[in-house]
């Protein structure tokens with residue numbers, strides 16, 4: 143069995159990542175559309191070794207493959223990271239690897255599943271994320287999932303020869319469970 147249905151939504155489920163997918167992840171980390179926004183573009187990713195961060199989990203990280211229910215196709219990764227149980231907060235990160243799978247609502251569905259897991263299994267109170275200000279699809283996806291802007295850092299990332307702001311977005315447990 144390559145994937146396990148740990149959290150199941152309408153069209154997809156979240157499964158522990160599988161190291162046999164290292165080659166697929168390496169391809170995605172070399173795809174500019176994914177890597178630029180995911181912060182991996184300045185680095186060389188050529189082998190399983192350089193993808194260790196994807197497979198290394200500890201108490202502060204929960205990372206899941208996003209898998210379509212239809213055909214068990216793995217389309218990306220979503221993580222809950224920097225989990226702080228004392229203060230009950232964490233960050234999330236996500237990417238959908240293939241362009242053909244983006245803008246079809248899978249991102250928002252995966253985000254809702256990991257939020258539900260964070261709030262209602264891990265008893266977190268505040269989950270936040272950061273996104274480059276020019277990443278309009280990601281911002282639209284996060285707003286759709288219920289995130290609100292919480293602040294911004296000016297000229298934070300150097301990209302294509304210019305500086306881009308970084309936007310912080312957050313959601314509280316009570317806001318999520320009211321929706």
Ligand SMILES: CC(C)(COP(=O)(O)OP(=O)(O)OC[C@H]1O[C@@H](n2cnc3c(N)ncnc32)[C@H](O)[C@@H]1OP(=O)(O)O)[C@@H](O)C(=O)NCCC(=O)NCCS
Nearest residue numbers: 179237238244245246247248249250273278279280282283
């Ligand atoms: C960000 C990402 C995970 C979103 O996943 P997704 O499955 O494409 O997201 P969704 O389909 O749920 O939502 C995307 C929304 O953006 C909208 N959108 C797409 N391009 C847009 C643009 N240029 N301007 C404004 N909105 C845009 C889509 O129409 C859609 O909204 P809708 O459902 O209301 O029509 C995915 O695009 C991705 O992996 N991108 C590359 C890596 C990345 O940026 N990761 C996030 C780093 S913070």
